[in-house]
Amino acid sequence: MSTVYTCFTTDVIHEGHMNIINEAKKYGEVIVGVLSDEAMVKFDRFPTISFNERFEMIKAIPEVDHVIVQSEIMYDEVIAELKPDYVIHGDNWLSGPTKAIRDNVEKLLGEYGGKIIDVPYTFSENVKHVDDKMKEKLAMPEFRRKRLRQLLKIRPVVKAIEVHSGLTGLIAEKTVVEHEGKLDQFDAMWISSLCDSTAKGKPDIELVDMTSRFRTIEDVTEVTTKPIIFDGDTGGLTEHFVYTVRSLERMGVSAVIIEDKTGLKKNSLFGTEVKQTQDTIENFSAKIAAGKKVQLTDDFMIIARIESLILEQGMEDALNRARAFVKAGADGIMIHSRKKDPAEILEFCDKFRSEDKVTPIVVVPSSFNVITEEELGEHGANIVIYANQLTRSAFPAMEETAKDILRHHRAKEVDDRLMPIKEIISLIDTL
Numbered sequence: 198m199s200t201v202y203t204c205f206t207t208d209v210i211h212e213g214h215m216n217i218i219n220e221a222k223k224y225g226e227v228i229v230g231v232l233s234d235e236a237m238v239k240f241d242r243f244p245t246i247s248f249n250e251r252f253e254m255i256k257a258i259p260e261v262d263h264v265i266v267q268s269e270i271m272y273d274e275v276i277a278e279l280k281p282d283y284v285i286h287g288d289n290w291l292s293g294p295t296k297a298i299r300d301n302v303e304k305l306l307g308e309y310g311g312k313i314i315d316v317p318y319t320f321s322e323n324v325k326h327v328d329d330k331m332k333e334k335l336a337m338p339e340f341r342r343k344r345l346r347q348l349l350k351i352r353p354v355v356k357a358i359e360v361h362s363g364l365t366g367l368i369a370e371k372t373v374v375e376h377e378g379k380l381d382q383f384d385a386m387w388i389s390s391l392c393d394s395t396a397k398g399k400p401d402i403e404l405v406d407m408t409s410r411f412r413t414i415e416d417v418t419e420v421t422t423k424p425i426i427f428d429g430d431t432g433g434l435t436e437h438f439v440y441t442v443r444s445l446e447r448m449g450v451s452a453v454i455i456e457d458k459t460g461l462k463k464n465s466l467f468g469t470e471v472k473q474t475q476d477t478i479e480n481f482s483a484k485i486a487a488g489k490k491v492q493l494t495d496d497f498m499i500i501a502r503i504e505s506l507i508l509e510q511g512m513e514d515a516l517n518r519a520r521a522f523v524k525a526g527a528d529g530i531m532i533h534s535r536k537k538d539p540a541e542i543l544e545f546c547d548k549f550r551s552e553d554k555v556t557p558i559v560v561v562p563s564s565f566n567v568i569t570e571e572e573l574g575e576h577g578a579n580i581v582i583y584a585n586q587l588t589r590s591a592f593p594a595m596e597e598t599a600k601d602i603l604r605h606h607r608a609k610e611v612d613d614r615l616m617p618i619k620e621i622i623s624l625i626d627t628l
């Protein structure tokens with residue numbers, strides 16, 4: 198008897214899946230692979246139910262003969278093991294980033310004469326409704342908030358990108374690339390104080406008030422599902438910070454990062470070129486402890502950001518602070534540097550990791566941008582934040598367009614680099 202293989206990433210079985218299974222049944226014994234959580238978050242989205250629940254759900258379908266775990270997005274392992282006569286899939290993988298998966302399957306099957314069956318994708322009201330509902334569930338505060346902690350368990354390095362509006366949120370949410378046969382996307386979003394301020398044409402000195410920063414969070418949460426790491430600057434007065442923690446938690450933010458500076462905060466990338474004052478270990482520890490005391494869920498994280506390297510206070514000072522802030526209850530440590538050479542960041546990571554194996558380390562490779570996420574991960578970093586690149590790429594592009602319209606007294610000359618009108622009007626999903 199022939200064998201037919203398919204792989205599912207869904208949390209809900211709808212008529213589209215049943216159509217594939219029924220089609221598969223015509224060809225022989227049906228084997229379904231359930232994609233692991235690790236692989237699923239890399240190319241699709243976070244599951245809303247546990248892996249075991251997804252596995253049991255597939256097992257309960259009478260037409261399915263066997264269920265296995267597929268641990269990678271690419272089918273190499275399963276095809277080598279099962280040598281199925283057919284692989285069946287919705288024809289939506291004929292284009293877009295998932296085409297790389299189909300190409301790979303085609304190559305693997307071609308080696309022994311296996312065949313692909315592309316089943317027309319089921320477009321129906323109910324399929325759309327089920328998909329929308331899963332997304333909406335992921336966007337709810339109680340689901341979104343805990344996702345950063347979940348990701349830290351399953352991703353070797355969680356990567357976050359800066360967002361400061363609904364539109365940049367959509368870029369973080371939807372951008373998936375295929376590169377060298379692998380699919381990838383961002384795990385989380387960073388609401389940068391620098392970019393949130395810059396988008397409003399204001400300096401990054403805690404001038405944009407919390408009410409306005411919260412409004413940015415709402416703009417982002419309205420159109421996305423990924424977890425949010427909020428740049429809380431210094432956290433302000435401890436008496437105010439406790440209220441900020443409660444508000445962020447309520448909005449479904451996963452983590453706030455506060456930096457150990459006091460007084461008028463300036464952006465760290467100025468370093469010692471401007472006057473900046475580091476807070477005392479005692480004061481900052483008390484702020485962390487106060488925040489931890491008021492939070493209502495176990496999901497929310499308060500991450501302490503250490504400015505010792507930025508302010509040239511030395512490695513020992515940075516490490517001392519890290520120890521103290523973890524003791525005060527910090528759920529993670531962010532270490533920052535404005536050097537181009539990542540050496541001091543790596544030294545901190547190595548030294549901190551040698552004495553603390555568990556506390557997540559966050560790094561922001563804006564200046565030391567030659568190092569890859571993988572290399573940072575090898576030194577113990579858990580979260581990598583691309584803190585300002587969307588803003589920095591958009592600004593020069595917009596400025597150049599403005600200049601060219603002024604030069605030519607019309608917009609024709611800039612047209613080639615613009616998103617087509619059709620694309621921009623359909624970029625935003627409607628309910």
Ligand code: SPV
Nearest residue numbers: 389390391428465466584
């Ligand atoms: C931000 O993005 O606002 C940050 C990171 O705090 S940095 O600008 O490098 O200080």
Ligand code: MG
Nearest residue numbers: 389390391428
């Ligand atoms: Mg900032």
